[in-house]
Amino acid sequence: MTRSLASILNALGLCAIALVLAVAFAAQLLLDELPCPLCLLQRIQFAMLAVGPILNVRFGPRPSHYAVSLFAAIAGAAFAARQVLLHIIPGDPGYGSALLGYHYYSWAFIGFAVAILAFAAMLLFDGQFRDDGKQQPAGAFARAAVWLMIALTALNVVSTLLECGFGACADNPLAYELLKRAP
Amino acid sequence: MEFTALFLAVTVVMVVAWWGTRTLALALFAATLLASIATYLHHASDVLKLSF
Numbered sequence: 001m002t003r004s005l006a007s008i009l010n011a012l013g014l015c016a017i018a019l020v021l022a023v024a025f026a027a028q029l030l031l032d033e034l035p036c037p038l039c040l041l042q043r044i045q046f047a048m049l050a051v052g053p054i055l056n057v058r059f060g061p062r063p064s065h066y067a068v069s070l071f072a073a074i075a076g077a078a079f080a081a082r083q084v085l086l087h088i089i090p091g092d093p094g095y096g097s098a099l100l101g102y103h104y105y106s107w108a109f110i111g112f113a114v115a116i117l118a119f120a121a122m123l124l125f126d127g128q129f130r131d132d133g134k135q136q137p138a139g140a141f142a143r144a145a146v147w148l149m150i151a152l153t154a155l156n157v158v159s160t161l162l163e164c165g166f167g168a169c170a171d172n173p174l175a176y177e178l179l180k181r182a183p
Numbered sequence: 184m185e186f187t188a189l190f191l192a193v194t195v196v197m198v199v200a201w202w203g204t205r206t207l208a209l210a211l212f213a214a215t216l217l218a219s220i221a222t223y224l225h226h227a228s229d230v231l232k233l234s235f
Binding site: 037038040041043044045047048050051054055058059064068071072075078079082146149150153154156157160161164165166167168169 | 184185186187189190191193194196197198200201205208209212215216219220222223226227
């Protein structure tokens, strides 16, 4: 695998992570389902997955950049597994609505597991780590993917501030804290 | 509030990874990862409101 092909695959990975965050946002806005604290932690780990690919696009592929994302994926999988286990008793309705039969935290666990497999698979190709001395500038597609990720994460800053306000976030949030009108 | 701070920290890590130095980005990433794990462990000790 060449360095340029690895950069393109990393940019595609950024698009996939952006899609996950966009779907979570769509569920929040269209279904009016506010994310719980554990759901927010999983979203944060999805955003942190993007740091490795951004470093790969900027500085060229390195094993340490993939390791960074693997750490985020393992933490995210642990957080999602915790929420799956909280609702595993038969008869428990789960938190929020289900998408294609699975709740969001179940999809998040699958997503983190796929990310671990994908980053491990990328590490198999040593050719991308051979430095030919030429620093290739990121292409327009890769730059757009990086900007998309930064913009979506910044939107989550605003959304979470509106939802939780300046105090502790509610266990089962039903309304945006900063948008509530004083009685 | 801590979740807003974590999202803000991840945004800063991304911006540093794109414009700043690699070493600083990796250091900030490690700090943010540790902060998110600490937040998880803090909430893991909350009383559970189970539905059975």
